[in-house]
Amino acid sequence: xxxxxxxxxxxxxxPPQPLALRYFDGRSSQSRAVQVVIAQQAIHVHSALDASVxxxxxxxxxxxxxxxxxxxxxxxxxxxxxxxxxxxxxxDAWAAHQLPQPESWVVRVQQSWPGVAAALxxxxxxxxxxxxxxxxxAARGITALVPLSVDEALGRNAMQQIDGRWMRPSKLPxxxxxxxxERFAQAMKKAYPQDVPKxxxxxxxxxxxxxxFALPGGTMVLxxxxxxxxxxxxxxxxxxxxEIGHVTLRHSMRQVVQLSVLQGVMSVAFGDYGSLIxxxxxxxxxxxxxxxAEREADANAIAFxxxxxxxxxxxxxxxxxxxxxxxxxxxxxPLGISIISTHPGDEERIxxxxxxxxxxx
Amino acid sequence: MQSSYGTTTQAPxxxxxxxNSYAFEFSATGSEYFRIWIVNVLLxxxxxxxxxxxxxxxxxxxxxxxxxxxxxxxxxxxxxxxILRGMxxxxxxxxxxxxxxxxxxxxxxxxLLALLVLAPIxxxxxxxxxxxxxSWRGMRFRxxxxxxxxxxxxxxxxxxxxxxxxxxxxxxxxxxxDSLSVGxxxxxxxxxxxxxxxxxxxxxxPYFFWRIKRYQHNxxxxxxxxxxxxxxxxxxxxxxxxxxxxALGIAVVFGGLALALVPAAILGNRSGFAGxxxxxxxxxxxLAFVVCINIAPRAFFKARxxxxxxSRTGNNYFRFKSDVRPxxxxxxxxxxxxxxxxxxGLYWPFAVVATQRMLLEAMSLKTRVDLGALSDSARExxxxxxxxxxxxxxxxxVGM
Numbered sequence: 001x002x003x004x005x006x007x008x009x010x011x012x013x014x015p016p017q018p019l020a021l022r023y024f025d026g027r028s029s030q031s032r033a034v035q036v037v038i039a040q041q042a043i044h045v046h047s048a049l050d051a052s053v054x055x056x057x058x059x060x061x062x063x064x065x066x067x068x069x070x071x072x073x074x075x076x077x078x079x080x081x082x083x084x085x086x087x088x089x090x091x092d093a094w095a096a097h098q099l100p101q102p103e104s105w106v107v108r109v110q111q112s113w114p115g116v117a118a119a120l121x122x123x124x125x126x127x128x129x130x131x132x133x134x135x136x137x138a139a140r141g142i143t144a145l146v147p148l149s150v151d152e153a154l155g156r157n158a159m160q161q162i163d164g165r166w167m168r169p170s171k172l173p174x175x176x177x178x179x180x181x182e183r184f185a186q187a188m189k190k191a192y193p194q195d196v197p198k199x200x201x202x203x204x205x206x207x208x209x210x211x212x213f214a215l216p217g218g219t220m221v222l223x224x225x226x227x228x229x230x231x232x233x234x235x236x237x238x239x240x241x242x243e244i245g246h247v248t249l250r251h252s253m254r255q256v257v258q259l260s261v262l263q264g265v266m267s268v269a270f271g272d273y274g275s276l277i278x279x280x281x282x283x284x285x286x287x288x289x290x291x292x293a294e295r296e297a298d299a300n301a302i303a304f305x306x307x308x309x310x311x312x313x314x315x316x317x318x319x320x321x322x323x324x325x326x327x328x329x330x331x332x333x334p335l336g337i338s339i340i341s342t343h344p345g346d347e348e349r350i351x352x353x354x355x356x357x358x359x360x361x
Numbered sequence: 362m363q364s365s366y367g368t369t370t371q372a373p374x375x376x377x378x379x380x381n382s383y384a385f386e387f388s389a390t391g392s393e394y395f396r397i398w399i400v401n402v403l404l405x406x407x408x409x410x411x412x413x414x415x416x417x418x419x420x421x422x423x424x425x426x427x428x429x430x431x432x433x434x435x436x437x438x439x440x441x442x443x444i445l446r447g448m449x450x451x452x453x454x455x456x457x458x459x460x461x462x463x464x465x466x467x468x469x470x471x472x473l474l475a476l477l478v479l480a481p482i483x484x485x486x487x488x489x490x491x492x493x494x495x496s497w498r499g500m501r502f503r504x505x506x507x508x509x510x511x512x513x514x515x516x517x518x519x520x521x522x523x524x525x526x527x528x529x530x531x532x533x534x535x536x537x538x539d540s541l542s543v544g545x546x547x548x549x550x551x552x553x554x555x556x557x558x559x560x561x562x563x564x565x566x567p568y569f570f571w572r573i574k575r576y577q578h579n580x581x582x583x584x585x586x587x588x589x590x591x592x593x594x595x596x597x598x599x600x601x602x603x604x605x606x607x608a609l610g611i612a613v614v615f616g617g618l619a620l621a622l623v624p625a626a627i628l629g630n631r632s633g634f635a636g637x638x639x640x641x642x643x644x645x646x647x648l649a650f651v652v653c654i655n656i657a658p659r660a661f662f663k664a665r666x667x668x669x670x671x672s673r674t675g676n677n678y679f680r681f682k683s684d685v686r687p688x689x690x691x692x693x694x695x696x697x698x699x700x701x702x703x704x705x706g707l708y709w710p711f712a713v714v715a716t717q718r719m720l721l722e723a724m725s726l727k728t729r730v731d732l733g734a735l736s737d738s739a740r741e742x743x744x745x746x747x748x749x750x751x752x753x754x755x756x757x758x759v760g761m
Contacts, residue, residue, distance in 0.1 A: 024499020028736040029584060031499065063438075066419070070388035071426035072434030082436070082499045106419075109400050116396045123403040130406065 018046075019085075019094040023054060026080035036083060038098045045083070055081060059100060066107045067092055136289065139257040143250050148217070151253050155217030162221075163204070170203035172224050177203050180227070180236060187237045188244070191307040197248050201240070203227070210325060214243035216252035229321055238305050238314045245300025251293040258289050294343045295352075302356040312356040319346050378729060385724040389427040391711030397423055398710040414444035424717065430497065430726055431733075438501070439494040447490070454479070473524065480520055481512035488577065497583065500737050505580040505587055515576050519569035522562045571597040578674045584735040592673035600665045608658040615650040619643065656694050664690035667720060679728040685720060693719055 016039040022031040023045050033048035043062065045055040061078030065071075065085075073091040075083035085091035096103070109115035170177065181201055188196050199218040210226035220243045222236070230236060246252070262285050302312050323346065343349075401416035418441050425435040454475075461472035485506060492504040506512070571594045578590035622643055664687040671683035697712035 026499060026501075029498040029500050029733055030736075031733070065426070066422070068423060068426065069390065069393050071423060072429070072436075074426065074434065074436045076436065076438055080501075082496070084433075084499070106400060106404070110396045113396070116399050119400050119403045123399060123406065126403065126406050 014097045017094065017098060019091065019098075020048065020087075021075075021083040021085055021091075024082045024084065025055075026077075026082065031084065034083070038100075041100070043077070055079065064095065064099060065091075067103065067111055131285070135258055135261060136254070136292070138261065139254045142257045142261075143253045146253060146257075151250060152217035154252065154256075155215035155219050158215050159202075159219055159221075166208050167204040167206050167221070167223075169205065170224055171205050172203050172227060176227065180222070180233065183233050184237060184240050187241070187304070187308045191241065191244075191304045197244065199244060199247060210322065212239050212243055214246040216247075216250065218247050220244065220247070229325055230318060232314070232317065234310050235314045235318045235321075237308060237310060238301055238312070239318060241304030242297045242301035242315075244304065245297035246293065249293070249296055249300070251297070255286070255289060255293065259286055291344050294349075298349055298352055302353065306356075312353040315353040316350050316357075319350050378731060380727055380729050383431045383726045383728075385721045385726070386429040387427060387718050387721040388429070389424060389714050389717065391714040394423065394710040394714050395707075411445070414441040414448065417441075417444060425495065428721060433498045436496045437494060438496060439490070443490075447487075451483070476524075477517050477520055481516040484516060485512045488580075492581065498732065500584050500735070503582040505582045506576070511572075511576050515569060515572040519566070519573075522558060522565065525558055567597045567601040568594055570601075574670055578670060581674075584737045586679055586730075586735070587676065588674050589676050590670075590674055592669060596669055596673075597666075600662065600669055603665065604658050604662040607661050608654060611650070611653050611657060615646065615653070618646055622646065652695075652698070656698055657691050660691040660694040661687045667723075671724060675727075678730050679726060682725045682727060683723050685723040690719055 016037045018035040018037050021034055021036050023034040023036075024031050032054065034054060035046045035048055035051070037044045037046070038059065041060075042056055042058050044053060046052065047054050055077070057077060057079055063076040065073040065075060071088075073085035073088050077083065109119060180203075184201060188199070197218065199220060202219060202221045204221055204223055206223040206225060209223070210229045211223045212221065212226055214220045220240060222240070226239070227236065230239075259282060262282060266282070298315075301315060305312050305314065397419060401412070401419060404412040405416055418437065418439050421437040421439065425437045428435050458472045458476055461468040485504075488506075489504045492502040495502045571592075574597075575590045575592075578588055581588040664685040667685055668683045671681040674681050693715060697708070697715065700708040701712055
């Protein structure tokens, strides 16, 4: 029994059959009515008037037209000539039997709705997978190729901007600054015994309330308000353990790479319509990746605290203090708004630190 | 010897006959292009972009073979492998360009210089490639410029105007010293320079745009026919000016609506009546403004510019006419944007086909020669050359 379906079966070349086409020689816009025959791995173009041979060339190198609904069927000969079909259906029927190679599977998929539905399903799955896993992994790889000096330049630039807008020189007593610096340096040595990553700790008085953030290249900023709020060096070590995670994992650079790739893909897929339409997926993608980065930095904070024999519960203290501060102020700071969307929920993060404290006990 | 119909090396044209007019016909459908597009996007994704040249060729062949004049369709002959090579070259250059400044300022300066020199050359070779690989009635088009300096005059000053403000900023705006006390005067000076450049750029942009378009439309050829662009720079400034008025009109209308709503919002809040509604209305108003200002002026410009460009392209033997209705075209773009948004992008291929249909079906070709009896005697002398008139219609950058 033959298990192959007729569609899969590559039909043996049938007896050569002529087809009426119009022949252009490539140098003139005048066409000639011709009869075309395929035989002995070559195409033979005969005049329809007197059957004289106008042109012969081997099949190799000829570009055959693909099947579309109303598109013209034009054969591109290697010699520069062309054969045009007035009757597309007749051409398709002839090509199906006379051409030595079957139609490309791409065209078969493109011309069948079930094929297209399957392609759409695979596309959706592939897009989700690329978005969820592919892009973050690729961004990590690309980021590894970018020299650290780029991070440092970005960080310097960002610091200037932030200083101009939201920050004033710190009013903290010098002793406090020195104490915190030394405490953190000590903690860093314990957390990274082999090789302490490059970092720089800065203090600033801010106009945006208690906050701590890390810039690409290793600059970390603590605001006076945060130091005053928590009043506990171990909590500050925990917060900085989170921030140094952003630095060592190069989250800013990865975010830049991810968003540029996302934007590139969008503009390739949607062309002219890209500019306006892609903003929504870009924002959504940006915040999703940012939440992922926060989770990674939290995990880093836990490892950092464990290396220093400090309970991860200090971070719970920090979240509680921040929540209270927000309640008393009853307002959201400019960065506070972004916390809502760019960070995972406080409950989730607190639970994470509680679980880590349990596990470490 | 320069003959009267444009090119120098061609056999004489047949005697002029009465004028014939041919409308452009477009038979592509959104649903069919949707099927081609889905498969293209999937294969591009699965091959990490390497399929892109094949996707491009399939797309162009689909649009070309569905565009007919006098019953004859266009065809595209580009070889995907060559397109892939071009894409890789450009990508390598762009990566090198963006990284050069990181290694040393001098490398950055050299890369900038290389960009200035290479951009016009790439532009010309892209035009040559696209046109040489397009055909109608069995004859390839040709781009009739081999080595003139015109592309440099069009592109280099325009690029310099774009790049100089950034270069100035990078030079003065990046003192490594004390970040807290950057000289205010220095920053003001830099801001002034950048501002002046932006202003000069805005004023001169239409001029360079016109020069680039004139360069393109002066060099399209098919057989013995070479096109000329018969429009002065004033026409382009006029289109840009009217487009600016459209944008201004939108801003005034929405500004007026907002001004009417803001006091209502404030007053209403105080009296506790009608206020919340007015406040809520402000947000959609802002959204509508962003959508309108992004779509309407651009669509208006596109429609008016296509009419100007093609209605003034031709020579004594042939002429195009383009009659896109700007209002219809703007409405179509609004419809496209909303449907793309609501279908999460799936309407995109339908939008592209609808747009091309409106642009192409507004076009016609008038000619005094028998288009079916021309020959391309120059082809016997040069192997690789041609020109195209369809390149621009497809809204793509030229064939890299």
